[in-house]
Amino acid sequence: MSFKRYLNAKASVERRSLDPTVLKEVEALIKGRTEPTVLEVGAGTGSMPIHLSEKDVLPEGTSYTALDKDGEVLDDARRRLSEHRLSETGSDGAVNIDGTEVGFVEGDLYDADGGYDLAVAHAVLDLLPVGEAVEHLLDLSEAFYFPVCFDGVTAFEPTYDEGFDRRIEEAYHATMDDRAGASRTGRRVFGAVRDSGGAVTAAASSDWVLFPGEDGYTEDERYMLRYIVETVGDAVEGAPEIDADRLQSWVEDRLRRIEDEELVYIAHQIDLAGRSN
Numbered sequence: 001m002s003f004k005r006y007l008n009a010k011a012s013v014e015r016r017s018l019d020p021t022v023l024k025e026v027e028a029l030i031k032g033r034t035e036p037t038v039l040e041v042g043a044g045t046g047s048m049p050i051h052l053s054e055k056d057v058l059p060e061g062t063s064y065t066a067l068d069k070d071g072e073v074l075d076d077a078r079r080r081l082s083e084h085r086l087s088e089t090g091s092d093g094a095v096n097i098d099g100t101e102v103g104f105v106e107g108d109l110y111d112a113d114g115g116y117d118l119a120v121a122h123a124v125l126d127l128l129p130v131g132e133a134v135e136h137l138l139d140l141s142e143a144f145y146f147p148v149c150f151d152g153v154t155a156f157e158p159t160y161d162e163g164f165d166r167r168i169e170e171a172y173h174a175t176m177d178d179r180a181g182a183s184r185t186g187r188r189v190f191g192a193v194r195d196s197g198g199a200v201t202a203a204a205s206s207d208w209v210l211f212p213g214e215d216g217y218t219e220d221e222r223y224m225l226r227y228i229v230e231t232v233g234d235a236v237e238g239a240p241e242i243d244a245d246r247l248q249s250w251v252e253d254r255l256r257r258i259e260d261e262e263l264v265y266i267a268h269q270i271d272l273a274g275r276s277n
């Protein structure tokens with residue numbers, strides 16, 4: 001399965017799950033600034049400039065830098081944005097989408113220069129040491145928008161076996177805690193912002209709730225569900241508390257329930273916005 005295809009698929013779910021009150025706050029935080037500058041770190045395939053344009057959050061004349069350490073996803077972002085109905089591509093490779101000029105920079109977020117009006121990190125902070133990353137992003141900008149910070153719930157319904165489901169969820173979250181990021185990033189961002197001298201001025205949950213509607217899943221939802229079940233299965237494979245044969249049966253059961261249009265998936269996440277100092 002493809003990570004880029006997954007990122008594009010999740011955009012259609014996020015279109016309905018990003019919290020509107022936090023988006024309103026982002027609009028207020030940059031309102032009145034002439035030609036505001038935005039730095040998005042870990043921009044992936046470019047979903048956020050599309051969301052912000054469609055939700056009319058950024059003023060005309062905004063200059064938006066989409067930074068990612070993965071040049072391949074940025075190529076996809078450039079292509080995707082240039083195919084958007086409101087876009088025009090300039091000779092320098094930047095794409096103007098509905099009055100916002102989006103440029104693409106391949107690099108590490110810790111090497112980025114500061115001076116931005118707004119820093120955006122969308123579904124990224126749970127991959128990083130949260131305190132250090134938040135401090136760095138607040139240093140780069142006057143205000144911040146951190147949507148889709150994962151916050152410790154990965155649930156599938158119907159259950160396979162409650163005890164085994166719980167062990168899988170715990171083992172999956174432990175793999176996040178073992179990496180730089182943390183499975184409870186959303187709630188940790190509040191303290192990280194305060195410790196960095198900033199202020200959270202809006203926060204709300206942006207949970208993903210995927211379920212088969214009257215017409216079943218959309219193509220994007222089906223892809224996203226398969227990707228998530230396989231990601232969870234791969235992540236916990238080899239964990240001492242997870243029996244390998246049962247895990248295989250768990251994955252097969254979840255995939256079959258996707259085919260049968262039956263599986264419900266819930267991920268708890270938090271969107272936050274505020275001032276950097």
Ligand SMILES: C[S@@+](CC[C@H](N)C(=O)[O-])C[C@H]1O[C@@H](n2cnc3c(N)ncnc32)[C@H](O)[C@@H]1O
Nearest residue numbers: 007042043044047068069070107108109122123
């Ligand atoms: C889960 S994806 C999210 C992409 C996009 N924001 C979205 O939600 O569709 C995380 C992205 O962060 C990027 N990333 C992770 N660590 C980074 C770093 N230190 N500097 C720059 N980009 C980073 C990855 O390459 C990846 O594209």
